[in-house]
Amino acid sequence: MSYIKKPSARNPSLQPNKLGLTVRDYEGAMSTLCAGCGHDSITAAITRAFFELDVAPHMVAKLSGIGCSSKTPTYFLSGAHGFNSAHGRMPAILTGASAANRGLIYIGVSGDGDSLSIGLGQMSHAIRRNVDALYVIENNGVYGLTKGQFSASADPGSRSKYGEQNTQQAIDPVMLALSLGATFVARSFSGDKTQLVPILKAALSHRGFALVDVISPCVTFNDHEGSTKSYRYTRKNQAPIVEADYVPPAVEITAEYDDGADIEIAMHDGSTVRFTKVPEGYDPTDRDAVTLFLRERQSEGSIPTGLLFLDPEGNEMHVANHTVAAPLASLGHKVLCPGSAALDALQKSYR
Amino acid sequence: MLRKPLEEEGSEGHRSIGREASERTGPEQELVLVNDFAFKLANVNGTGSASANGLLMQAIFRMGIPVSGKNLFPSNIQGLPTWYEIRVNKDGFTARTARYDLMVAMNAETYAQDIDEVRPGGWVLYDSSWPLAKSLLRSDLTFLGVPYAKLCIEHFSEARERTLMKNIVYVGTLAALLDIDMDVVQTMLSEKFAAKPKLMTSNAKAIRLGYEYAKAHFECPLPIRLETLDANADKILITGNAATALGAVYAGATVAAWYPITPSTSVLDAFKEFCEEYRVDAETGERRYCILQAEDELAAIGMVIGAAWNGARSFTATSGPGISLMTELVGLAYYAEIPAVIVDVQRVGPSTGMPTRTQQGDILLCAYASHGDTKHILLFPANPAECFQFAVRAFDLAERFQTPVFILSDLDIGMNDWVVPHLTWDDGYRPDRGRVLSKEEIEALPKFHRYSPEDEHGVAARTLPGTSAKGAFFTRGSGHNKLGGYTELPDEYQEVMDRLSRKHAAARNAVPAAVIQTRPDATFGVVTVGSCDLAVREALAELASNGLHGDYLRVRAFPFGPEVESFLRTHDRMFIVEQNRDGQLRSLLTLETGVRKDQLYSVLAYGGLPLQASQVVASIVHQIRETEKVVKA
Numbered sequence: 001m002s003y004i005k006k007p008s009a010r011n012p013s014l015q016p017n018k019l020g021l022t023v024r025d026y027e028g029a030m031s032t033l034c035a036g037c038g039h040d041s042i043t044a045a046i047t048r049a050f051f052e053l054d055v056a057p058h059m060v061a062k063l064s065g066i067g068c069s070s071k072t073p074t075y076f077l078s079g080a081h082g083f084n085s086a087h088g089r090m091p092a093i094l095t096g097a098s099a100a101n102r103g104l105i106y107i108g109v110s111g112d113g114d115s116l117s118i119g120l121g122q123m124s125h126a127i128r129r130n131v132d133a134l135y136v137i138e139n140n141g142v143y144g145l146t147k148g149q150f151s152a153s154a155d156p157g158s159r160s161k162y163g164e165q166n167t168q169q170a171i172d173p174v175m176l177a178l179s180l181g182a183t184f185v186a187r188s189f190s191g192d193k194t195q196l197v198p199i200l201k202a203a204l205s206h207r208g209f210a211l212v213d214v215i216s217p218c219v220t221f222n223d224h225e226g227s228t229k230s231y232r233y234t235r236k237n238q239a240p241i242v243e244a245d246y247v248p249p250a251v252e253i254t255a256e257y258d259d260g261a262d263i264e265i266a267m268h269d270g271s272t273v274r275f276t277k278v279p280e281g282y283d284p285t286d287r288d289a290v291t292l293f294l295r296e297r298q299s300e301g302s303i304p305t306g307l308l309f310l311d312p313e314g315n316e317m318h319v320a321n322h323t324v325a326a327p328l329a330s331l332g333h334k335v336l337c338p339g340s341a342a343l344d345a346l347q348k349s350y351r
Numbered sequence: 352m353l354r355k356p357l358e359e360e361g362s363e364g365h366r367s368i369g370r371e372a373s374e375r376t377g378p379e380q381e382l383v384l385v386n387d388f389a390f391k392l393a394n395v396n397g398t399g400s401a402s403a404n405g406l407l408m409q410a411i412f413r414m415g416i417p418v419s420g421k422n423l424f425p426s427n428i429q430g431l432p433t434w435y436e437i438r439v440n441k442d443g444f445t446a447r448t449a450r451y452d453l454m455v456a457m458n459a460e461t462y463a464q465d466i467d468e469v470r471p472g473g474w475v476l477y478d479s480s481w482p483l484a485k486s487l488l489r490s491d492l493t494f495l496g497v498p499y500a501k502l503c504i505e506h507f508s509e510a511r512e513r514t515l516m517k518n519i520v521y522v523g524t525l526a527a528l529l530d531i532d533m534d535v536v537q538t539m540l541s542e543k544f545a546a547k548p549k550l551m552t553s554n555a556k557a558i559r560l561g562y563e564y565a566k567a568h569f570e571c572p573l574p575i576r577l578e579t580l581d582a583n584a585d586k587i588l589i590t591g592n593a594a595t596a597l598g599a600v601y602a603g604a605t606v607a608a609w610y611p612i613t614p615s616t617s618v619l620d621a622f623k624e625f626c627e628e629y630r631v632d633a634e635t636g637e638r639r640y641c642i643l644q645a646e647d648e649l650a651a652i653g654m655v656i657g658a659a660w661n662g663a664r665s666f667t668a669t670s671g672p673g674i675s676l677m678t679e680l681v682g683l684a685y686y687a688e689i690p691a692v693i694v695d696v697q698r699v700g701p702s703t704g705m706p707t708r709t710q711q712g713d714i715l716l717c718a719y720a721s722h723g724d725t726k727h728i729l730l731f732p733a734n735p736a737e738c739f740q741f742a743v744r745a746f747d748l749a750e751r752f753q754t755p756v757f758i759l760s761d762l763d764i765g766m767n768d769w770v771v772p773h774l775t776w777d778d779g780y781r782p783d784r785g786r787v788l789s790k791e792e793i794e795a796l797p798k799f800h801r802y803s804p805e806d807e808h809g810v811a812a813r814t815l816p817g818t819s820a821k822g823a824f825f826t827r828g829s830g831h832n833k834l835g836g837y838t839e840l841p842d843e844y845q846e847v848m849d850r851l852s853r854k855h856a857a858a859r860n861a862v863p864a865a866v867i868q869t870r871p872d873a874t875f876g877v878v879t880v881g882s883c884d885l886a887v888r889e890a891l892a893e894l895a896s897n898g899l900h901g902d903y904l905r906v907r908a909f910p911f912g913p914e915v916e917s918f919l920r921t922h923d924r925m926f927i928v929e930q931n932r933d934g935q936l937r938s939l940l941t942l943e944t945g946v947r948k949d950q951l952y953s954v955l956a957y958g959g960l961p962l963q964a965s966q967v968v969a970s971i972v973h974q975i976r977e978t979e980k981v982v983k984a
Contacts, residue, residue: 058820061661079820083660084827085653086683092608092650096657096665097816099606099641104661104817122653125646317641324637328605329662329815331639333782336603338629340776343601346628347773350587351413 018054026051028078032071038190038216038231039072039138045193046107046136047076049200053248060105061097065090065119068145069111069138069216088119091126091135095317098131101327102318105204106133112153113143116171120152123173127180127209132316134203134210137173138190140218141229148221159226172298174308177211178291183314184210185290186307189238190217191231199307201246207268208316215303237303241279241293244307247272265312273310284310382472386416386441388575390453390529393465394518397429400457403518404435405768406539407525411439412588412770413535415580419445419885421767421961426613426706432461441580445770446886447961452575453528455521457499462487474573476524478517497524497564506560507553516557523561530572532579533562585773591764592668594735594774595694596621598742599666600629603782604692606665608643608654610673613706614762615696618668619644648673652680652691659690660826662787662815664746666692671700671713674720681755682721683828685851688802688813690749690785693717694742694758696765699959708959709762711881714935717757718909724848726855728756728862729909733884734764736771737907743780744863750785752858753810761930763882763961786812793822800824801835802847808861809854855910862908865915870895873902876922877971878951880906880936883928883962890967899975901926906936911944919946924978926971928954930962 014022026047031040050060057079064070066087073082085093094108108126115123115137126135141154148161152171159165177185184206188196196214203210215234217223223230249270263275263284275284283289290309297304324331338346392407394400401422408420418439425431438445449468456465456477462484466475471491477483479496488494499520503513526536536558544551565571596618599607609619623642630639645651651667658665669677674695684691699705700712717729728748730741741758749756786806793799793814801824802811811833814822824835832843833850879887884905891901904918919925919940927937934953941948954970956962 056820058823059817061816063657074825079823081814081816081823082825083657084825084829086680086828089649089653089680089683092645092653093657093660095643095650096606096608096654096659097661098657099608099643099654100658100661100663100665101817121646122650125650129643321641322636322638323641324632324635324639327662327817328639328641329658331603331605333603336605336630336639337601337780340778342629343597343774343776346597347587350589 017051019056021051021057023047023051025079026057026077028073028075031075033068034220036219037068038140038214038218039069040075041190041193042136042138042196042214042216043072043075045196045200048193048197049204050077052197053201053204055105055204059103060107062107062109063090063094063097064109065111065114067111067114067143068218069109070114072109072138073107088114088117088122090114091119091122091131094133095126095129095131098133098317100329102132102323102325103327103330106131107204108133108135110135110137112137112139112141112151112173116152116173120171124176124180127177127182127211130181130183130208130314130316130320132208132318134200134212137211137213138216139173139213139229140216140222141227142218142222144218144221153229155228158228159224161221161224173211173213174294175291178287178294178309181314182211182309183208183311184307185309186211187213187215187303187305189215189234189305191235192238192240192305195240195243195305198244198246202244202267202271202273202307202310205246205267205269205271205273206310206312208314234303237301239297239302239304240306241297241304242275242282242284242306242308243277245274245276247274265310267312273307275307284308287311383574383576384452385576385578386439386580388452389436389438389448389450390455390575391451391465391468392435392437392455393458393461394433394435395458395460396425396427396431396433398518399515400433400435400518403522404437406536407522407531408437408768409588410526410531410535410539411437411577412583412586413539414532414577415583416577417441417443417445417582418770419447419767421447421763423960424707432458439577441582443582444885444889444892444964446889447963448965449963450965453573455525457517457521466492474575476521476528495528495569497521497561497568502560502564503557506556512553516553519554519557520561523558523563524565525561526558527562527565527571528569528573530576530578583770586770587773588768588770589735590617590766590768591732591735591738591760592617592696592766593621594738594771595668595742595758595760595765596625597774598739599692599746600625601739601776602664602743602746604664604666604746605640606643606654606658606663607640607667608645608651608658608665609667609669610645610648610651612648612670612673614698614766615668615670615673615694617766618694618696648676649679652677652684652693655691655693656680656684656689659684659749660816664692664750664782666694666746668694668696670696670698670706671716672703674713674716678716678720678722681727682723682725684755685721685725685727686723686828687826688753688811688851689826690746690753691755692742692745692749692758693755694760697759697761699957705959707762709882709930709961710957710959711759711761711883711930712932712935712957713759714880714929714931714939717759718939724852726852726910728752728754728855728858730756730758730863731881731907732758732760732764733881733905733907734771735769736774738764739774741863747783748858748861751783751810751861752808752854753785753813754854759881761882786810788812788814788818788822790819790822793819796821800833801826802831802850803833805850808857809850859910859912862910862912864912865907865918866903866905867914867918868903870900870902872900874900874924875975876902876904876918876925877928878904878906878918878925878936878940879928883930886962886964887928887967889964890971893964893968894971899972901971909939909943911940916944919944919950923950924952925950926952926954926974928962928967930957931955932957
């Protein structure tokens with residue numbers, strides 16, 4: 001309920017960012033989700049990431065589908081245009097928005113029902129097109145708003161709140177994205193903000209489709225014994241396998257890490273993603289090796305998390321389309337309309 | 352007098368108007384029909400006949416004669432029968448007619464049907480490389496055999512050429528038989544093959560082969576023949592889909608999203624071509640457009656809405672099955688008030704229906720597309736010239752009223768070449784972007800609310816992403832109040848819904864007005880829509896020449912303008928001519944105007960082929976007689 005206002009008092013000790021804005025300027029309306037919902041932690045991480053990146057809120061467009069997760073764009077960046085669209089259709093609307101204006105930063109927020117069931121096709125094709133956007137799946141394995149049905153990401157064998165056992169295979173957005181050619185693939189946990197914020201910052205700096213799957217327990221319908229998306233289960237089985245630091249543009253990398261061979265990847269905006277604590281032999285730019293590695297770990301029951309794969313060279317939609325640099329929506333009619341002389345000339349070939 | 356009394360049923364006895372005995376020749380006193388006849392070409396799909404048939408129609412067009420060409424093709428890539436019909440009419444009545452004076456029978460599989468369709472006294476041109484079965488012969492027809500296959504084997508060496516050139520050889524034969532100007536044909540060939548001299552040589556040779564064979568073996572020209580006129584000096588030959596695409600370019604559309612579907616695909620093909628011509632930066636090669644081939648129509652309309660929300664003029668083109676899929680997000684665009692232009696090139700439904708046949712079956716679907724209370728603006732072009740104009744109008748209306756606008760074309764308009772007046776463009780045109788606030792305007796406001804205040808049309812100002820944090824708002828398809836906030840309160844919800852209703856009603860004065868033609872002695876009205884136009888006008892002329900006078904109205908948009916209301920009020924009896932089974936335009940008129948249902952009589956043709964005047968005449972005459980019987984009884 002977006003009409004609920006937060007108190008307007010400000011904490012004077014809040015530090016401003018380069019734009020002179022505090023983290024409060026990146027917040028939105030009060031959340032109406034259940035107390036303890038993982039989604040609220042993700043909202044906080046998104047807020048933090050935008051704040052730390054010094055992004056002007058009005059230069060962001062935040063889009064979502066339908067579901068608990070899709071409500072969350074109301075809860076961050078109240079200075080950005082938001083679009084709470086239709087169930088499973090956000091990727092297409094996001095694609096069209098990006099087509100019209102490549103000058104904005106796009107964040108799509110979705111859930112496992114929105115992206116892996118009704119919107120699986122649209123999400124897959126947005127990945128294929130490499131639309132330049134951060135795409136967050138707030139993944140809890142369950143339909144919350146309709147009171148607890150299994151979603152497509154529910155693991156086989158996991159139990160619902162009412163004791164029913166899921167017998168169907170789960171759709172894993174990370175494996176799916178890797179197979180579809182996604183250029184940025186990450187998995188995190190709503191309870192691990194330390195890991196999530198740098199991932200979100202790197203994803204926002206990535207030029208192309210950045211898929212961030214975040215396990216986000218549903219405290220009301222999927223946080224019980226027998227669930228594989230509960231806080232307890234995720235905390236126990238989550239295995240951060242890579243750590244990625246986001247280093248903003250023009251900041252010299254001075255810190256020295258002890259644990260051996262780091263991998264540094266330069267992003268198009270001048271920032272750097274620095275992978276640390278990488279397992280031996282792990283190359284986050286090798287799609288096949290990453291896929292194999294994840295499959296092995298997951299079959300052991302582990303939930304590998306971190307910035308798992310990054311291809312900074314993949315052409316995002318506009319690069320592939322050779323679109324002009326200026327947003328299409330900003331082009332004046334004079335530039336777009338060929339005029340009467342051209343029409344007359346053209347019609348000579350229609351005789 | 353050739354004209355028969357008006358027939359009640361069928362088209363068999365019908366003769367097009369404007370046909371007179373201009374000359375009598377020979378002992379049989381055979382009628383000579385100059386610039387007033389129809390012929391049909393029966394081919395096999397995928398054998399290259401389409402370009403030959405187009406060439407014929409174009410040649411007649413260039414001779415300055417009113418002409419139409421209708422491609423009656425199967426949903427198939429290769430092998431099934433396909434037909435092309437050409438009608439020439441010096442008076443400009445070029446709606447489809449099924450009374451053929453000549454059949455070019457190039458498909459042995461359909462010989463029986465094709466020969467059967469020729470009017471008594473007509474001609475059949477066929478490939479005499481193989482004998483024609485005796486059972487196919489009709490004593491009332493003249494059979495003209497040309498050994499096309501043999502000629503091509505003798506004169507061409509490559510297998511593919513031997514097949515393709517058969518079509519060009521029959522063009523040559525027809526040039527001799529119908530008196531097509533050979534200079535015109537030569538010029539067309541040299542234009543077409545300017546860059547391919549080898550093809551030029553073989554095509555010229557093929558034309559000559561057919562021409563000379565006809566001259567040597569038949570009395571040329573036939574009594575049906577062409578004579579150069581000057582009716583096309585300011586005309587062009589264009590398909591509705593190309594004209595629609597051109598309109599979108601001129602309107603300034605930059606984003607197009609679509610999923611391939613017959614018969615709308617060529618809208619996007621043409622849009623791409625025009626964009627490559629006009630929208631690519633000469634120096635950098637960068638594009639001022641983005642065409643998205645979507646994964647389905649659900650996504651296509653989503654992309655259009657996303658782009659329009661973000662300030663670009665965007666559109667999609669589809670057909671009935673695509674509209675069915677789009678209805679979900681059309682409701683979102685309606686309720687959240689986002690512009691969208693949707694081109695529906697209608698084909699035969701329901702379901703997959705007949706994808707390569709024409710119909711006007713999506714009128715009701717589009718008028719109220721989506722769940723809940725929704726109502727949309729519809730534009731109904733009747734020909735490619737209107738496709739061009741209405742495409743531009745559609746973008747203006749969509750942005751002025753912040754709502755989806757449908758352009759309801761059809762397969763006949765969209766895929767056939769039509770002779771239309773030269774398209775004109777006013778360089779003083781400025782797009783109507785509707786109420787969009789600039790950064791300065793937003794900053795000057797005490798506070799921005801998305802759906803308030805409204806103007807006299809019920810439209811509130813919108814802001815675009817990236818303009819100003821103060822202008823940011825949350826677009827939602829869920830219940831919202833006039834401030835844009837989420838609501839579940841009955842009054843707040845209804846307030847917005849009522850404004851949307853007023854907004855739709857206000858559009859009635861902004862949409863293209865109906866075309867009306869009255870006659871002094873009219874005793875009834877005829878109301879029609881879209882591609883029925885030519886056939887209905889021809890039917891009205893025919894009826895008038897037989898003492899039945901009717902006024903004419905062609906609806907060009909929904910909501911209906913005041914001129915439609917007035918026409919309905921001032922006519923006691925009206926015939927509603929449309930190409931669908933259920934009288935969808937008639938239903939819409941009864942739902943949305945004050946007209947009484949019993950004032951409206953349906954004239955329907957929905958078999959999938961373009962409407963004929965004879966069908967309209969027969970139905971109207973029949974219904975008038977039926978009511979007379981009732982009156983007498």
